[in-house]
Amino acid sequence: MSKQVPADGTLLPLMEEFYTIQGEGYHTGKAAYFIRLGGCDVGCHWCDVKESWDAELHPLTKADDIIRNAARYPAKTVVITGGEPLIYNLDYLTRGLQDAGIKTFIETSGAYPLSGHWDWVCLSPKKFKAPLPDVIEAAGELKVIVFNKSDFEWAERYAAQIPVGRKLYLQPEWSKAAQMTPLIIDYVKENPKWEISLQTHKYLNIP
Ligand SMILES: C[S@@+](CC[C@H](N)C(=O)[O-])C[C@H]1O[C@@H](n2cnc3c(N)ncnc32)[C@H](O)[C@@H]1O
Numbered sequence: 081m082s083k084q085v086p087a088d089g090t091l092l093p094l095m096e097e098f099y100t101i102q103g104e105g106y107h108t109g110k111a112a113y114f115i116r117l118g119g120c121d122v123g124c125h126w127c128d129v130k131e132s133w134d135a136e137l138h139p140l141t142k143a144d145d146i147i148r149n150a151a152r153y154p155a156k157t158v159v160i161t162g163g164e165p166l167i168y169n170l171d172y173l174t175r176g177l178q179d180a181g182i183k184t185f186i187e188t189s190g191a192y193p194l195s196g197h198w199d200w201v202c203l204s205p206k207k208f209k210a211p212l213p214d215v216i217e218a219a220g221e222l223k224v225i226v227f228n229k230s231d232f233e234w235a236e237r238y239a240a241q242i243p244v245g246r247k248l249y250l251q252p253e254w255s256k257a258a259q260m261t262p263l264i265i266d267y268v269k270e271n272p273k274w275e276i277s278l279q280t281h282k283y284l285n286i287p
């Protein structure tokens with residue numbers, strides 16, 4: 081983070097915000113306001129939002145303005161994503177959202193320390209930068225992206241670390257979905273503690 085982002089979380093590099101339907105994971109199908117923060121150094125070669133990586137490209141925006149925008153929509157739920165949102169201190173933003181009666185969900189790789197007040201944490205761990213224990217502990221769902229066959233074994237390593245009872249998802253990497261989805265179907269039939277998560281917004285052609 082070379083850009084001067086204040087440590088108090090009152091200003092955040094905002095790439096985009098949009099009202100849509102959560103496409104993935106446990107909350108699939110629910111309307112939510114998405115807040116996409118710029119900046120990520122995890123480096124997933126298959127990342128579907130590489131335009132987010134350089135924080136400098138995304139204007140520092142008042143958290144108070146983000147909260148005001150979010151409050152305009154009928155669904156009182158936000159999904160904070162990125163980039164990697166946990167690069168930043170999210171205490172101020174999420175406190176303000178919750179005080180406005182808005183539920184706070186996060187999409188994170190877990191590669192940075194947990195900050196913020198969360199109603200739901202979706203942890204999608206990456207080989208390229210391991211998740212931290214406090215995020216593993218807070219995760220309501222573990223969502224592993226399957227890019228090749230070896231990812232099933234890798235997924236089990238994280239399933240063994242996450243507290244019992246948390247939701248477990250296997251999600252095909254989008255460019256490999258045609259090859260990996262049949263393997264995921266077979267794997268879930270053999271290992272029913274896992275469920276399939278699809279990027280349904282991409283099939284629906286919505287943001
Ligand atoms: C773009 S990331 C941003 C949040 C955070 N950096 C993370 O990786 O969790 C949002 C979600 O999209 C998933 N994702 C990114 N690229 C994908 C792809 N090509 N196919 C399937 N899922 C992908 C990530 O694993 C994550 O669950």
Ligand SMILES: Nc1nc2[nH]cc(C(=O)O)c2c(=O)[nH]1
Binds near residue numbers: 103281286
């Ligand atoms: N509809 C929709 N659902 C999503 N779930 C996670 C997303 C993300 O990029 O973090 C995402 C996204 O970009 N769009």
Ligand code: SF4
Binds near residue numbers: 120124130163
């Ligand atoms: S951690 Fe998330 S935003 Fe960063 S490169 Fe990986 S998928 Fe993209």
Ligand SMILES: [Mg+2]
Binds near residue numbers: 128129
């Ligand atoms: Mg996305």
